[in-house]
Amino acid sequence: MMKPLNVLITGSGGQGIVSSGDLLAKIFFHFGFTPNATQSHGFSQRGGYVLYYLRISDETLSPLIEEGACDDFIFLNPRDDQRYGRYLQPSTRIYSVEKLNHEVVDKIHFKNMILIGMFLKNLSLSLHGKAISFPFNELESILKTNLKKKLDENINALKLGYFG
């Protein structure tokens, strides 16, 4: 069994938290991993908080991330690192919109995709003794098969995150 990679994605309803989590899961599946995920959310229809827990492994795991065990934290709302700090550890890699160049980002609606791009660019994992990285052209083709709406905008946002 590989040591699982625990990815936490947070934000509010309507920001595409669940769809980016699902997309990431499909990306990891494409590269041979077993994604395990679940969500928590407030019970309002819109604007409530959303957490997407994604655990990448080579087998079926329980989907919740334990406190202090998050490897990668992607968040869309400012100060979510304070709200969900309990999941973080000193080595957690953090991806947030606060780190981005605001002038560029404000023009783009797909902040979640920018963050996914940043996250995948830096990531390398090993599966069954083989090193696996996430090259952009392959990600682009996964997006093309999985996204039905606003494909170009999503790919552009991914590119912006991936290549900076």
Next chain:
Amino acid sequence: MEYLNGNEALILALKKAKISRATGYPGTPSTSILEGLHKISDIPCSWSVNEKVALEDAAGVSFAGGRAVCVMKSVGLNVAADPFMTLSYTGVFGALIIIVCDDPGAYSSQNEQDNRNYAKFAKIPMLEPSTPQEAYDFFKEAIKISERFDTPVLYRMTTRVCTGKTLVDLKDFAIESPEPVLRFPREEEKLVMTPRQARIRHKFIEKRLDLLKDYNEKSALHTYFPGKNKKRLLVTSGISFLYAKELFNGDGLIKIGMTYPMPSNSIREIAKEYDEVICIEELDPFMEELLLISGISNVRKKARSFYSDDYTPRRVRELVEKNEETEFPLSPNFLPPPPPTLCSGCPHIAVLSIIRSLGLDVCGDIGCYTMGSSAPYYAMHCVVDMGASIPMSTGMKRILGKEKGKKIAAIIGDSTFFHSGLTGIIDAVQNKSNALIFILDNKTTAMTGRQGHAGIGNNLLNSDSPNVDYAKLLEAVGIKNITILDPYHLKDCQKHIEEASQKEEMHVFIMRKECALLIKKDVGDKKTIITENCVNCRDCLRLGCPAIYFDEKVRKPAINLEECIGCELCIAVCQFDSIICLEQKIAIKEKQDHKKEGYIS
């Protein structure tokens, strides 16, 4: 392999099993099952008015030889409990599978009940998938058991199994038992539950339980993973299996797929080899008690703090290692997650605001408007179960009398009204209650994701069913004062309601405005802004519309134009006319520009 959650995997099993009909009532986390099945198959699916009706409909399908599925959330089974208990006596012809999705942690429910107790209570078998794969695989087993043993089957899932996603192998799907014959059943001794018949069938049920237990002992529905050491044997079902598998490597592990009746003989044999047996199960100590009763003496009793809330890896670790729970230390800069609110422009906001301004004492009900009990609305004071609002108001009126009970009102949503409010309102009329009753008619079942209901004539299967005419219905049960109001016309509503509250007569207000999520967001210049005339009284903020926020920079309220849907409620509450529509602002600006130009020329 497909990446699916438990509900999605189960839907594919229902489709492949070609069940005859599926019924249910929406409720988290079960809602997506019926909706999804309807979307991807030709199987006739419909939302019933409530869970009791849904189960009785499904019973009819089963009696006529069809394979029936009935889907509901945890507390839904309380509503369906009457037919549920007796359907155990009648048994089935075609399979009857009751899918119940429990909500440990009460994320979206009024209580945290453990419905496994219902299987024991009704003496019927229960299957508990632990992964999306099992949600898919176990379904054909459920059909087989139901038809072979002449019994309804409880298919119990929990939030983490319903919403947990992973890879599922969609294997071929052959149902072992032959398909039943479709016909009207003429078997009164089985299907007419008179006291005499009930006594006879009860004996059959007890025998059936023995047969089911034997079957479970030998079945492949439970799996044993021997431990490296013989200290601890962990007995799990549902999601707790995955926690145990990952957290405790060296211990013995049993996963139970059919948790009632328990295969306690098989477990007893294994338990003998271990020092201690620990059941890992969310909510009640259901398996723990059954194993103790069956004479397995080295079962450890779990501490009471583990009876509540959903489990997390940390809690499972504490349960097994210490049987004692510790608080997770929060960092000093901890920020709580934002509290839930109604949506921007939600018509409920208007109703709650009027109610608060009149200082009414409110018996509430279950729906989005239940959020009206907390900040910033504070306009709902007791909520118990679906349909309770009106009867509670009747009871309170009766004992509090004229003076103390003067301000009592009941609030109920439209879908909830059809679910179980109708009997309550007839009872209120019969008891000569003079409460104010508000039916919030937002044309949808909003809380669970906008399903249809009898008030709008849409039940999944038939989008053109006739819709119930509220006014005629209420008139027919004997209500004299019925007023239909548009909550967006705040001042008008206030006047009517205030007048009615002075009289000592029952008055039903149908507050009719479609759910804000059904309204097009693209309202352009109807959106509102706060002008520089604002005196900072903050009445608009107290409305509780999420589009209105306090702007820290200017220390005054402001409106988020992306969120605003142009309902103009804030214009109505502003006493200083400091909120205007964008179109007004544009008009004013044009006028000013015009003036300026005129001046120059």
